[in-house]
Amino acid sequence: MAAELKLLPFPPGVRSRQVETSTLSFHVLEAGYSPTRDRPLILLLHGFPELAFSWRKVLPLLADNGFYVVAPDQRGFGRTTGWDTRGFDDVDLSTFSLTNLLRDIIVLVHALGYRSVRCVVGHDAGAVTAAMCALVRPDFFQSVVLMSHPFNGTPSLPFNVANDPAAATSAATSGGGAEGAAADVHADLAALSRKHYKWYYSTASANTDMTSPPTPGGLHEFLRGYFHLKSGSWVRNDPHPLRAWTAAELAQLPNYYIMPLAATMPEAIAIDMAQETDADKQLYQTWLPDEDLAVYVSEYARTGFQGGLNWYRVRTAAGGRYTRDFDTFAGKKIEVPCALVSGRQDWGTYQEPGAVEKMANGTVCEDFRFLRTIDGAGHWVPQEKPEEVAEAILELVRGCK
Known part of the structure; x- marks a missing residue:
């Protein structure tokens, strides 16, 4: 039996429950x-290493x-159960395919x-899941807002x-997996004593490294640093899109994106956190106080990270082994009204050059309405600036009438 659900610090009007389906038992807020x-229904889909809880501030505003408004723990995360929990070597990664994640949401x-x-x-x-929803079923999903990706x-x-x-000949020699931005530069990165985080997340050791960090403070300090370093309170300069992914250009990204070659993710985070002043470290309390961070620590201590890491393994697998289902939609654009929202200090927005x-x-979206860049926010924009996020969602929805 699963551990008793921690009494979460929800805002008034937000409730938690399990929803049984033919595929998964979803935990939703x-x-x-x-x-x-x-x-009308609005659906909020979290990222990594997040949970439905990451939308707690946006839910009541909408x-x-x-x-x-419904925010589920997605396949592999939190209190949602029924997915393949077998170990690294035995799990069926096809169950984490793009179309299967879409199926989860429709069910x-x-x-x-x-x-x-x-x-x-x-x-x-x-x-990524939200884009698939809008791409494949424009009759079902009437509009889409993408954030930070x-x-x-x-x-x-x-x-x-x-x-x-x-x-x-060109086709036979073209590159493999879905994450093409860095797929051909691993040797060059290694020569610079660096490595790309998505491929690290796809290794057998990543789950243990992060669940039981070999750094002082354990899981709590790792997650504290991970959230802090990717927030608007830490990134001092505006990121900028890089037009070509050479290894030298990738190496401009922070350690949590392009990691030291021999480091685990907790060790990479610890390197930057060691340079923070006590005053800097307190900035996170404004948007992620300790009682909220404790929810993430408690949940990931219980489940580990492997469920979420399987998403990365699917995307980075050589030859696109687990993303061939995506070929079905080759050449298709997102047809429904679409918006992109990002924190101004979010490097993640520019990981795939030219995507914005x-x-x-109009290259990939037929009805792109607006790009909203939110000042004072980094990667965790729904938690850092929930009012601005809710306002952007409402602007798109109201404009679609």
Whole structure:
């Protein structure tokens, strides 16, 4: 039996419950529930290493504006159960595929008694799921807001290879997995004594490294540093998009993105946290006080990180082994109204060069409404600036009438 659910510090009007479906038993947070289902549904999808709890401040703000708002713990996270919990070598990674994550959300929505979603909102890795929702089922998901992770488009498949030998040769030698931004620079990064965090997250040791950190302060201090260093209170300068991913350009990113070669993630975080003053370390209390951080510490101490890390393993697998389902949508654009919201100090927005521009200029989205860059926020924009986030979501939804 799962450990008793910690009494979470929810704002008034937010409640927690389990929703049983044919695929998973979802733990959800919700606000604005109506038994007559007369309120339009907004769905909020968290990233890594987050939980439904990460939306606690946004949920009541949207509910106060007439919506039923639901934030689930996604497959592999928190109190949601029924997914493949086997170890690193035995888990069926195909169950974490893009289309399976989309299926989870559609099944959940039906279980909640709805046949459409007014807006699906995704942050970080959750933005990948949200983009899939909008891309594949524009009849079901009426609009989409992506946060901290722009949509970079659908696959470009080898074209005219049946008639052009040169094209066939090019296709045969083209690169593999879904995360193409850094896929060909690992040797060059290693020569600079660095490595990319997504490929570290895909290693067998990552879960143990992070669940039982080899650094002072254990899991609490690791998560404290991880959240703090990616927040607007830490990043002093505005990030800027890099136009080409050479190893030298990647090496400009902070340690939590391009890690020291021999370091675990907790060790990489500790390097930067050691340079922080006590005053700097207190800045996180303004948006993630200790009682809220304790929720993450408690949950990840109980579950470990492997469920969430499996998402990265799917995306980085050589040859796109687990992302071939995405080829089904080659050339397709997001058709529904779309917006991108990011903290101004969020480096993550620019991990895939040109993605923001492709959304804005119509290359990958047919109805892009606006880019909202929020001052004073870093990567955790729903927690750092919930009022501004809710305002942006409402602006898109109201503009779609």
